[in-house]
Amino acid sequence: MNNSFKYFALSMLLVALTGCTAGDITQIGGVLPDETPMNSMGGQLYSGKTLSHMITVGMYEDDGAATEEIVYALTKPATTTVTVKVVPSPELVAKYNSDNSTEMKEFPVTNVTFEDGGSLTIPTGKKVSENISVTLSPEGLEAGTLYLLAITLERDFAGIEVQAAKQVIYYRISFREKITTCTPGYEPIPIPPMMPGLTSVFYVNTETYQPLIANAWSVKAEGSTMPAPIYNMGNIVNLKKATIDYDATSGRALFSLGSDLSYVLEHRDKYIRHLQEYDHKVCICIENGGKGIGFCSMTNTQITDFVSQVKATVNRYQLDGVNLLDDDSKYGKAGTPAMNTTSYPMLIKTLREALPGKLLTLVDKGDATEYFYDINKCGGIEVGKHIDYAWHGYVSPTEDLQAITPNPEGTQVYSKYTRKPIAGLDEKCYGSVNVPLYSSTDIKHRDQAAETIAKWKSAGYKKSNIIVYGNDLIGNEYGGYETAVGIMLGTYSLLPFMDDGDSWDFNRDEVIWGDVLYDGKALDNRINGGPENNPYRKDW
Template sequence: MNNSFKYFALLMLLVAMTGCTADDITQAGGTLPDETPMSNIGGILRSERTLSNLIDIDLYEKDAESTEYINYTLTKPATNAVTLKATANETLADAYNERNNLELKTLPTANVRFESSGTLTIAAGKQTSAPIKATISTEGLEVGTLYLLALTVEKAAVDVKAQAEKQALYYRIYIEKKATTIEPNEGEPEDIPELLPNLTSVFYVNTETYQPYIANAFGITAMPPRPQPRKMYSMGNIINLKRATINYDASSQRVMFALGTDLSYVLEHSNKYLRPIQVHDRKICICIENGDQGIGFCNMNATQITDFVRQVKAVVERYNLDGINLWDEDSKYDKAGMPEMNTTSYPMLIKKLREALPDKLLTLVDKGNATEYFYDADKCGGIKVGSYIDYAWHGYVSPTEILQVINPNAEGSTQTYSKYVRKPIAGLDESCYGSVNVPCYNDNDREIRDPSSEIIAKWKTTGNKKSNILVYGNDLIGQEYAGYELATKNMISGYSVPYFMDDGYTWNFDSDTQKPGAIRYTLGKLYEIADNGPDMNPFRKDW
């Protein structure tokens, strides 16, 4: 493992180890066992983040606050409505410190505020309260200090009698100094580079294989004419995480927002896997795909849309995500007994998502029948889809097909640089549409790889470039796959960035050759990805 990655790994390890002398108290999932006579009801205060009652939160010096969600769960349904009040308790934190021979600094109760004044209500016949939000402020806290926060409940119902140790949640909160340097494999530490200007680059990361931090592995070095110095930049303005899908519960007819096991793990440990990326002005979003169950973006009813949006909103807010990317494969709707596709469901879903998440990124992939009618607001139930999204890009990206460059046109007529056609999305400015979606090719597929740079250069030189959005629609990979050792390197610096940038290569049609631009762009490795097996790739998932 290289030094730069070790820096982050050791930092996280230090945070985890500081104050870890006490054993975590793990709470079993499922139905709670009765712990009191049957005439009484037991209960437990729970975090929605994890089943443990000892929770680590890593914040950065410029983070204003952190949000946690808690609920209260009974051992059996309540006979009558139960009301409890959540509070922060410094005395309880001090007792925990003393009991476990720790010296963590107690977080002031003034730094904690609760939604609904901390009221947790369980309706008659129910076992679990609706979650409430606890906001932890960093105001006045010291960087580099580990704090302990204890949350507990004040019981307001005499018939709830529970074990004392199950009435508290303990949070170890560490305020980290924002990392500003990386350590290359050889040489002195360097500043963490800013994002490449005049470009909005989009990456996809599949958490079933990789940590999101793989998006940091590749950068770009810009080399202007001498004697001006070269400069390294980061890429990945938007990082879309997979896999999240649309599932269906036939018995209740609910459309479910389903996070895969690996994506769930990453979100539950967002302080480790996501925050170090977000603090450097990069946006972390979830890519939602159809779940191949016959129901999806294009055939939900109004009730299902409202319910689905509520589920998505809860996840985005709970894990402090930056937005949502919608990617519909319309080939997955042909299932017996399921509603037919229609032209109003998807636009309504997009409108409801924007209303529920007004300050978050909302992007979509334009492909196939799922989005082909978005040019016509009348077909979309009067909704101009482009008025509700931030960006869109075409989804025609394949490692076995030549690179496609698509400029949507009103007629949906033949494209010069693509065999596919798209119409403009109503209400979306052309500067917000990504025309270039870059595949990740096998090292040996030169017949389809080599023409890619020529296509981009010709397209740009003839004035077709209307936006600075460059999309890498195939999932990022390392160098451990046979035949793909150079695939990501070629994808980024071989046939996309140097030709896409305005000051990069253009095309000389007279000589039918490429023409160098003012800036030469080459690969800038921020971290080394070893090519001698998956165990040597520090960005493979580590859970």
């Protein structure tokens, strides 16, 4: 199992610890262990955010100073007021590098500021000090350089048995400049703006690809102006795979991050921050885990618990929101509750309340969302009032494209699936076109997709500017230099979808060529080097 997944699980435990200012400090095995003789008192310096004594801090050009927290704890209640003082230690940095054969640069002590001058006070009868902040300034740091800061006690405190390893916290600090250019050709250009008049949605499966694959694609609008402008794509990037797990012993619904997604989140400065530099909104896609408990069968207690877990993750990793996808739920498995029509709406409402200002989107598919048109079935909740966007989930790289505009009767002209409007959701917030990623040699399905979208749009069914690419984003999966994703973005999706693109003449039963030719392009020329040279494959 990936170690970062273990660290994430541990961090969830720390949610309860971070706010503690007095009393016992609880660890996995119980209270802080007393490793000193029975009549002695031990002490430990540690972070207010994690139990680890080696902490990674990513600093970024636009963020200013970073703030960490430290606290001091005793193994027994203090018989008198205890005050210790912490200071940076260049000596310990040098010793760490020597002992571990590393060459990390010493973090400048002038860039370190302690709250209360670094004093940590434990009152009589207590075991834990109040947290104090440590402010780390990026002033003068070199991009791409790994720094090390050691914080330790200024001196030993009389009456406290100290173990050297427990009196120091190491901060491994990196600094990164903001990236403002991309290289679609041989020369770098400024990162292009998002395509106007369009909300496009990407999915990336971290089990096979780095999220940065979402930065590799763009669209050129030839014929709109000269020279033809290039636009960024992927307003929303949903990362997979996170699921709902179930603990039969405790009865808890657990928010489970796969090991790959966990790794990506723990290294957000590399994989997430750069997406946000391109103006992508980065969200986690949560699916049912097939354990019997899912969106449609949780109790209110389970919902409250589950939402708190999701909120902790979104806030910790500075994500932009959550996408909900109930596809293969397996409700009622092994004696677990059957599906009902009130828990999913309650989950959505609770998530919205817990994540104000964050994107909350859902995939409309199958029985899980079929009843969202009926407020009474949803326990009086208008689901559409609590989400930002929804889109249908009927997308397959081996089937025809489906264009679905929900209506009260549910019937469709350009889809074999029926959907009704989600109560309270503006029709401008529903994605009717979910584009499959067809093989670059699958001309039949690609031609059908372009024709379906053109007919659907020309018949007046287009109510929103949302287009979804629901299959996992990839690089060059089909060999050679022909790019399936580039073909998807231009030829059979945007070209007929955009108002100034191709349309359909029903009288003559043929295409009406549009004013603009939308052509899918790469924002990173390395993507065209063939599958074996793809720079966006997993690198962990």
